[in-house]
Amino acid sequence: MWKVIKMRKVVGLFILMAGLLIAVAASSANFAYFQATRDVHIAVVPDDSELIDLEPLQPYAYINDNGMLVIDLSHNNPKWEDGFGKGISPDSTYVFEEVFGVSNDLWENMSICMHLTYSGDDGVLFFVGDYTNTTVGSTSLYFTIDPGEVVKVGMILSGFNYTAGDKINGQAQFYATAGECK
Amino acid sequence: MITKAIIGIGLFIVVTGIIFTTSNSGEPIPIVYAVPGANNTTITVESPASPYSYLQDGFLKVEISNKSPMYPGFGEGLSKDTIYVFEGVFKIENNVSETGESEICVTIISNSANIGFFEGEFEGSWKQDISVSLSANETAYIGMHIDTHNLTLGDYEGVISIQAVGGSCG
Numbered sequence: 001m002w003k004v005i006k007m008r009k010v011v012g013l014f015i016l017m018a019g020l021l022i023a024v025a026a027s028s029a030n031f032a033y034f035q036a037t038r039d040v041h042i043a044v045v046p047d048d049s050e051l052i053d054l055e056p057l058q059p060y061a062y063i064n065d066n067g068m069l070v071i072d073l074s075h076n077n078p079k080w081e082d083g084f085g086k087g088i089s090p091d092s093t094y095v096f097e098e099v100f101g102v103s104n105d106l107w108e109n110m111s112i113c114m115h116l117t118y119s120g121d122d123g124v125l126f127f128v129g130d131y132t133n134t135t136v137g138s139t140s141l142y143f144t145i146d147p148g149e150v151v152k153v154g155m156i157l158s159g160f161n162y163t164a165g166d167k168i169n170g171q172a173q174f175y176a177t178a179g180e181c182k
Numbered sequence: 183m184i185t186k187a188i189i190g191i192g193l194f195i196v197v198t199g200i201i202f203t204t205s206n207s208g209e210p211i212p213i214v215y216a217v218p219g220a221n222n223t224t225i226t227v228e229s230p231a232s233p234y235s236y237l238q239d240g241f242l243k244v245e246i247s248n249k250s251p252m253y254p255g256f257g258e259g260l261s262k263d264t265i266y267v268f269e270g271v272f273k274i275e276n277n278v279s280e281t282g283e284s285e286i287c288v289t290i291i292s293n294s295a296n297i298g299f300f301e302g303e304f305e306g307s308w309k310q311d312i313s314v315s316l317s318a319n320e321t322a323y324i325g326m327h328i329d330t331h332n333l334t335l336g337d338y339e340g341v342i343s344i345q346a347v348g349g350s351c352g
Contacts, residue, residue: 042330042337043336044260044335
């Protein structure tokens with residue numbers, strides 16, 4: 001909530017603006033000046049509630065205290081419990097289908113084209129839908145999301161060229177434009 | 183800084199020579215402009231053009247939350263650390279029967295760098311304040327560039343100032 005400032009400063013502003021208005025009105029016999037203020041209200045909400053949702057679908061992904069999607073395969077994940085695996089092995093490949101979903105909850109009943117990119121340490125690839133023997137993971141993925149639809153994104157994680165104790169860190173970027181992907 | 187700007191505009195008093203209207207801070211200010219020799223008339227320059235804006239008690243309001251009457255039951259708001267670009271959120275028009283001017287210059291100002299404006303299709307640029315010339319009965323669609331970096335989860339209240347003067351923007 002905005003605080004109220006001292007009255008005398010506001011009065012000073014009023015006198016200045018009133019003076020300007022009178023001058024403008026006097027110089028023209030027709031429409032001279034119009035001013036209005038209009039409100040904007042925006043709710044800033046967690047990733048799984050907004051117009052283009054990012055929602056965790058597996059325990060490896062979660063919404064953090066800042067409302068942002070995080071993918072964490074380590075014991076730091078709040079969903080980790082004693083006895084669970086603490087990460088991936090070196091020299092191994094893991095495929096997880098449906099790690100998180102991207103949905104189109106725009107109010108406009110229109111499709112969007114989502115461009116998902118990854119930047120960071122090697123060993124992380126993304127794919128959409130089921131994993132088949134023709135699936136190719138990528139660090140740059142385009143997919144169309146129809147109104148109300150959820151597209152499920154999977155991940156391919158590779159521990160090759162890493163040794164135990166290493167960390168794989170990166171960021172995923174999401175860029176959506178109106179209309180289906182061409 | 184932002185606080186003072188909002189309160190300053192919120193308590194702005196329109197002098198028409200005939201009618202004074204005042205407003206509590208935060209309330210939309212109704213405008214009644216008296217044209218010498220003509221009937222008193224209410225000028226409306228702006229109106230909603232997308233589901234993200236609507237008329238609240240006759241005044242334009244941009245609302246992206248589940249409180250909006252346009253809320254379809256999904257999409258509760260915007261996420262943090264994200265940039266959104268919406269084309270044609272609201273429109274502005276030079277209604278000659280109200281303004282009596284063959285051309286007006288409309289200036290739209292946001293009270294925060296989180297909200298910027300552009301006209302028509304988005305071509306990569308936006309400004310915290312834009313000016314648009316409107317000829318007789320011309321309409322322009324105003325889009326919004328909303329940046330939620332540095333905003334925290336919760337409600338964000340902003341203010342748009344709309345000014346119009348006779349003549350072109352130059």
